Amino acid sequence: MARTFDTTDTNPSPFNLGVDHTLKLLHRIAPLDVWMLTRIEDNEQIVVRADDHGYGIEAGTAFDWGNSFCIRMLAERGPRIAPDVQQIPAYREALAAQTDPPAIGSYIGFPVHEREYGMYGVLCAMHPEPVVADIESHTEAIESAVQVIEALLRQRRQIDELEREREALKLEAYNDALTGARNRRGWQIALHAEEQRCLDHSLPAGIIALDLDHLKAINDQEGHDAGDRLIAAAGAALRDATREIDTVARLGGDEFAVLLPETPADNLPEIASRLRTALETAGVAASIGFACRTVSGSLEQAQTNADAAMYADKRQRRDSPTS
Numbered sequence: 001m002a003r004t005f006d007t008t009d010t011n012p013s014p015f016n017l018g019v020d021h022t023l024k025l026l027h028r029i030a031p032l033d034v035w036m037l038t039r040i041e042d043n044e045q046i047v048v049r050a051d052d053h054g055y056g057i058e059a060g061t062a063f064d065w066g067n068s069f070c071i072r073m074l075a076e077r078g079p080r081i082a083p084d085v086q087q088i089p090a091y092r093e094a095l096a097a098q099t100d101p102p103a104i105g106s107y108i109g110f111p112v113h114e115r116e117y118g119m120y121g122v123l124c125a126m127h128p129e130p131v132v133a134d135i136e137s138h139t140e141a142i143e144s145a146v147q148v149i150e151a152l153l154r155q156r157r158q159i160d161e162l163e164r165e166r167e168a169l170k171l172e173a174y175n176d177a178l179t180g181a182r183n184r185r186g187w188q189i190a191l192h193a194e195e196q197r198c199l200d201h202s203l204p205a206g207i208i209a210l211d212l213d214h215l216k217a218i219n220d221q222e223g224h225d226a227g228d229r230l231i232a233a234a235g236a237a238l239r240d241a242t243r244e245i246d247t248v249a250r251l252g253g254d255e256f257a258v259l260l261p262e263t264p265a266d267n268l269p270e271i272a273s274r275l276r277t278a279l280e281t282a283g284v285a286a287s288i289g290f291a292c293r294t295v296s297g298s299l300e301q302a303q304t305n306a307d308a309a310m311y312a313d314k315r316q317r318r319d320s321p322t323s
Contacts (some may be wrong), residue, residue, distance in 0.1 A: 013200045015156035016049060022145050022152075023051035030135045030142070032106060032127040037149060039121035040065055041204050042265050046295050048121065048202045055102060055126065059202060062295055067097040070122040073109040081139065082107045084130035105129035110146050114153050123149060160197060164245055164261070167193050176250040178228060179235025187249035187257060194247075194261050195299045205293045206263040208272055209306040210238070211314060212254035213285040234284045241278035256286075257303065265292035287314035 023035040033054040038045050045068050047061040069091050072078045077090035083106050085091040095101045109124040174186025219227040238248045247259040268290040279286050289309025293302040
């Protein structure tokens with residue numbers, strides 16, 4: 001069963017316009033009721049762009065990836081072009097496993113890759129009835145459309161990188177003097193810009209919240225200079241352990257946060273573990289929580305969730321005799 005979220009696109013990006021035109025052309029070549037560019041995140045197949053003529057599918061619609069046709073197509077259990085899905089056991093299985101499945105009589109699915117980043121998602125189409133026309137003869141045209149979309153993805157990534165570089169230059173004015181990380185205002189600016197990219201392109205992003213342990217005790221026992229050295233060491237360790245496109249910010253006192261663009265939820269535990277190790281190597285103990293922006297949510301909500309997870313980690317570390 002699909003879920004749809006409001007991702008109204010009032011000012012489409014060049015990437016979105018390019019994909020939209022490609023999907024419209026595909027509909028003219030093979031007039032199935034819906035053509036979609038989708039990506040995979042957290043066992044959901046999320047629609048990035050859609051050319052819909054009957055299903056009511058739009059950007060932001062999310063399907064169960066585990067019970068999809070596309071996961072079976074990628075595993076080579078079913079063909080990329082199926083004029084009658086009832087003739088394909090794996091596709092009949094997918095329909096039977098779904099709760100309130102949509103009417104699907106025919107299906108097309110082709111993987112979409114990014115050269116340096118692996119599989120991006122699937123270009124796919126559905127029609128409520130079996131298709132009598134010879135849609136299998138359009139394989140070459142569909143493969144050409146995939147190449148166009150992959151070129152658009154490369155262009156979009158280049159544009160995003162340039163935008164982030166310009167933003168980083170502007171954010172130099174919002175650096176925290178003690179740590180070299182962004183200050184709270186710089187964090188808010190970076191968060192807003194990345195939220196817009198997430199909305200424009202249905203991108204994932206993660207947030208890690210960190211709070212240094214024992215800073216008050218160090219200030220009380222060793223003086224504020226020692227506390228400042230600890231904060232500075234934490235900032236340096238976090239900046240050294242993150243990518244150029246990530247944003248490290250000191251939000252105040254002993255509170256830090258990291259914004260991780262284009263990072264799915266599955267990657268966050270390993271990243272958080274890596275940051276904890278980097279901090280420990282620098283002699284800094286910290287409580288850490290993380291959360292991913294969901295297709296129905298926002299980065300602000302992800303930050304709230306990451307903060308909650310960080311405080312839970314702090315309680316657990318405080319109560320554990322080995323912490």
